[in-house]
Amino acid sequence: MARIGNMEFFLDPNRCIGCQSCVAACSECDTHRGHSMIHLQYVERTISVQTVPVVCMHCDSPTCAEVCPADAIKRTDDGVVQTARKPRCIACNNCVLACPFGVPKMQTEFSLMMKCDMCYDRSSVGLKPMCTSVCPSGALYYGTREEIEHLRPRSEPINTFQFGEQTITTKVNMMVPRDAGVQHVDVLSAMEESPVGNAAMLDSVFDDM
Amino acid sequence: MATLPKEQDVLAKAWGPHLNRMEGPRLDTGVEPDKIVPTHCCFCGQQCGINLKVKDNLVIGFEPRYDFPFNKGMLCPKGVKRYLQGGHPDRLTTALQRDPDAAAGFSPMAYDAAIARVASEIERIQSTYGPNAFGVLSGASLTTEKAYLMGKFARVCLKTKYIDYNGRLCMVSAGAANKKAFGIDRAANPWDDILKAEVVLIAGSNTAECSPITTNYVWQARENGGKVIVVDPRITPIARTADIFLPVKPGRDVALFNGILQLMIENDWIDHDFIEKNTTGFEAVAEHVAQWTPRRTAEVTGIAEKSIRAAAELWGTAKTSFLMHARGIEHHSHGVENCLSTINIVLASGRIGKPYCGYGTVVGQGNGQGGREHGQKCDQLPGWRDISNPAHREYIAGVWGVKPEEIPEAGVDCYEMMRKIDAGEIKGLLLICFNPKVSLPDNAFVTRALEKLEFFTVIDFFLSETAQYADIVLPGSLHEEDEGVVAQVEGRVIKINKAVDPPGDATQDWRVIQDIAKALGRSHGFTFESPREIFDELRVASKGGVADYYGITYEKIEAQNGVCWPCPTEDHPGTPRLFEPGSSNPIANGAGPFYFPDGNARFVVPAYRPPAEEVDESYPVILTTGRVVSQFLSGTQTRRIGPLVDQYPEPRVEIHPRLAQKYGIADGDWTTVESRRGTITLRAQVVTSIRPDTVFIPYHWPGRKSANQLTIAAQDPVSKIPEYKVCAVRLRKSEKPADDAETTAPDAARSDITRGGTDDVARTAVQQGR
Numbered sequence A: 001m002a003r004i005g006n007m008e009f010f011l012d013p014n015r016c017i018g019c020q021s022c023v024a025a026c027s028e029c030d031t032h033r034g035h036s037m038i039h040l041q042y043v044e045r046t047i048s049v050q051t052v053p054v055v056c057m058h059c060d061s062p063t064c065a066e067v068c069p070a071d072a073i074k075r076t077d078d079g080v081v082q083t084a085r086k087p088r089c090i091a092c093n094n095c096v097l098a099c100p101f102g103v104p105k106m107q108t109e110f111s112l113m114m115k116c117d118m119c120y121d122r123s124s125v126g127l128k129p130m131c132t133s134v135c136p137s138g139a140l141y142y143g144t145r146e147e148i149e150h151l152r153p154r155s156e157p158i159n160t161f162q163f164g165e166q167t168i169t170t171k172v173n174m175m176v177p178r179d180a181g182v183q184h185v186d187v188l189s190a191m192e193e194s195p196v197g198n199a200a201m202l203d204s205v206f207d208d209m
Numbered sequence B: 001m002a003t004l005p006k007e008q009d010v011l012a013k014a015w016g017p018h019l020n021r022m023e024g025p026r027l028d029t030g031v032e033p034d035k036i037v038p039t040h041c042c043f044c045g046q047q048c049g050i051n052l053k054v055k056d057n058l059v060i061g062f063e064p065r066y067d068f069p070f071n072k073g074m075l076c077p078k079g080v081k082r083y084l085q086g087g088h089p090d091r092l093t094t095a096l097q098r099d100p101d102a103a104a105g106f107s108p109m110a111y112d113a114a115i116a117r118v119a120s121e122i123e124r125i126q127s128t129y130g131p132n133a134f135g136v137l138s139g140a141s142l143t144t145e146k147a148y149l150m151g152k153f154a155r156v157c158l159k160t161k162y163i164d165y166n167g168r169l170c171m172v173s174a175g176a177a178n179k180k181a182f183g184i185d186r187a188a189n190p191w192d193d194i195l196k197a198e199v200v201l202i203a204g205s206n207t208a209e210c211s212p213i214t215t216n217y218v219w220q221a222r223e224n225g226g227k228v229i230v231v232d233p234r235i236t237p238i239a240r241t242a243d244i245f246l247p248v249k250p251g252r253d254v255a256l257f258n259g260i261l262q263l264m265i266e267n268d269w270i271d272h273d274f275i276e277k278n279t280t281g282f283e284a285v286a287e288h289v290a291q292w293t294p295r296r297t298a299e300v301t302g303i304a305e306k307s308i309r310a311a312a313e314l315w316g317t318a319k320t321s322f323l324m325h326a327r328g329i330e331h332h333s334h335g336v337e338n339c340l341s342t343i344n345i346v347l348a349s350g351r352i353g354k355p356y357c358g359y360g361t362v363v364g365q366g367n368g369q370g371g372r373e374h375g376q377k378c379d380q381l382p383g384w385r386d387i388s389n390p391a392h393r394e395y396i397a398g399v400w401g402v403k404p405e406e407i408p409e410a411g412v413d414c415y416e417m418m419r420k421i422d423a424g425e426i427k428g429l430l431l432i433c434f435n436p437k438v439s440l441p442d443n444a445f446v447t448r449a450l451e452k453l454e455f456f457t458v459i460d461f462f463l464s465e466t467a468q469y470a471d472i473v474l475p476g477s478l479h480e481e482d483e484g485v486v487a488q489v490e491g492r493v494i495k496i497n498k499a500v501d502p503p504g505d506a507t508q509d510w511r512v513i514q515d516i517a518k519a520l521g522r523s524h525g526f527t528f529e530s531p532r533e534i535f536d537e538l539r540v541a542s543k544g545g546v547a548d549y550y551g552i553t554y555e556k557i558e559a560q561n562g563v564c565w566p567c568p569t570e571d572h573p574g575t576p577r578l579f580e581p582g583s584s585n586p587i588a589n590g591a592g593p594f595y596f597p598d599g600n601a602r603f604v605v606p607a608y609r610p611p612a613e614e615v616d617e618s619y620p621v622i623l624t625t626g627r628v629v630s631q632f633l634s635g636t637q638t639r640r641i642g643p644l645v646d647q648y649p650e651p652r653v654e655i656h657p658r659l660a661q662k663y664g665i666a667d668g669d670w671t672t673v674e675s676r677r678g679t680i681t682l683r684a685q686v687v688t689s690i691r692p693d694t695v696f697i698p699y700h701w702p703g704r705k706s707a708n709q710l711t712i713a714a715q716d717p718v719s720k721i722p723e724y725k726v727c728a729v730r731l732r733k734s735e736k737p738a739d740d741a742e743t744t745a746p747d748a749a750r751s752d753i754t755r756g757g758t759d760d761v762a763r764t765a766v767q768q769g770r
């Protein structure tokens, strides 16, 4: 049993400032071969500077592994879903298409599906993953539940996601405002909301320009 | 002869910027580093702790430095990829001389010969035209030891009064205002005081991009119940979720803060007791701000009255608070007044000098704080002493072993030095750690000035756009090739550690300076054998000054993870929070918390003046400039790092859809922006996150992509900071520029001639029959 122990991954997109430190640092992780496994995108730059970082959520029942015809995707005993195993991966892209969070990437130069593995070479020996080490806004955080409760009294970790009919529970937690009182994140309806932050400008500019 | 030896594109092809990427041992997994060196990032004033992994004299990567308390392992993308500046194909590993006949425009020369040539040109110019005909321009990314040495070198070795530095573009407005109001120029609080502030007011700081680590402090304040007010003409990432967003019209900050103070007074949200006991000048300021009614404030600032009222109430009624500002309010022809107007609302609140009651300017450059303390400013001597104060001159003369009258008088700011070069008063220039071709405003003028120099020498590790004008380039050192101290944003003095040796003939900058002194036959005072020796002299030179470093040692820095100045004695722990009862203060000596003989802070009347260039019918749009997260200042380093360039490859002009529509400009269209000084054509980024009367261009690029072709050289009369944040422009939809090509593939011809040390030079020279 590795040393992930009671350490957990917490994701708070509301804190994200789009700086791409996580992307830069992810490519520095020894096992990522110079590639970043993180997706960081503007929701809609024209109307907001809001950005969202996407790491692997490490599902309890990973869809990527379920759809893999070659049984190449393994989940460790401590719940980390790994990059496809090179000898088995047939680069079929099933996992890339099936993942509800859009995480796996096909690295054509290696004919291999690679994905966020929570920097298993680091986390399995008690080190923090690269992205959570460098993130300057705390949008990506790795620590114990006690630490996060102490540091983020206004937010609450949630790990249940609803995609239409499909319910997914994950190892990675999403921080949501405590006063929102939600039990799960409804992903499809969230996708319909516009990004926050566009109204402030015209609302606060004096007179009609 | 300081003209370009070849066309710009030929120089760019030979000398870069080329892009360095992860490859070889930097990509191989399982390469065991020879050592891991704890040090700091080379870029911004946050000075994040970082561990560098070294293999075979090459920095191959980094490991987060979790134990450094300021950033606890955090880094922005510049810090993550900083190591790629080492082992770079563009690195200068020999001295170079301007050589229009050489394919690359410069040919390598032996280091000693280059030093001898520099010395003889200094000799010639100074004996022909007098000592002040040779000037020095320096920078605030140098360690404090080097910054100290540059000031001493100019005054003692060159005996010239003309030295200034690029902190002139950065910290001087805040510095001047802090001196006027507090008598000391340093962030007043440790950043931990942000964490439990009820209100955090951020004025003119694109915190998330320019000082990313501070973001976590602000978000943490929020988790603890704090509210955030952001003043900025753009919704930057730190402003996106602000509780109150004040989209100030560029150049109107004084009006805003005077308006807030007026509301504080009207509603009695002020600390009478504090004002009475610890300040002077309140009545005059109160009388002055009475005219700034919410209505008038709204009209002038372009901010809705309700937002101004809400901000005044939130700020006015808070129990604890932290106000921070950066270049957004400082880069103005009235930058000092802008800063003073923010200080006034801090003083009126009485919330300073206590836990969670803070104020500070967010330092820009790596040593933006330390680089402005020890005498590379035109009017300053070490320890923040004043070059026109006889007692200060006498003390420093004693340390330097010269007569007080031998120390030159005050010189002029760096832009004025350019004007003196243009006027033929300064004929020769030595420049280090500065890229004025990219970073100074109205850079067509800068080019004209540089071209008039009889002799120009630059110490640098890459051939910057400015170094391309040099007669002789001396190969200097990277941050990781030397040791020394810097003072970061909190005034915490920290230690930069050496990880690798400079390659080839590249030499640590302080040695280069001493080699020049020696070649001039003026070695006295320039025989230091290590940065530590320089630091020990600096400690003595600063002793008893406001910026007192006497009690700081390399060992204490290591033991405490940094020491905040003032630190007057070896058993003193340093002063993280200023203005507390009993804290070190050699000026007030117990009379009160502030650095004046009576111990009182000063309210200073900040009169509103509009920007130097207002919009009009011909130039109807405001241009403001700034930074992006993946680039740093003039980009000499960051434009050479592949992943950072990938992140934001080209400057774009940000335009609000309402304004874009007027000109028929759509997102991604080529757009020409024109001021009275220059023209730039870039792609448009159409976004609602900017005021509809303002456009924004980041300034990190040279040549036809340089925002400083447009900016105005208007300066604050006191601080001499240029007005980068406001000028008048016009827009039009346009076509792709003809020369839109990028040079990114390393050029083989050039690397042949500059790889390796003088052995290779000699060989190449022989082969080329020189």
Ligand code: SF4
Residues within 6 Å of the ligand: B041, B042, B043, B044, B045, B046, B047, B048, B074, B075, B076, B077, B078, B079, B080, B211, B212, B213
């Ligand atoms: S540039 Fe500044 S914020 Fe980024 S890693 Fe370096 S010191 Fe830290």
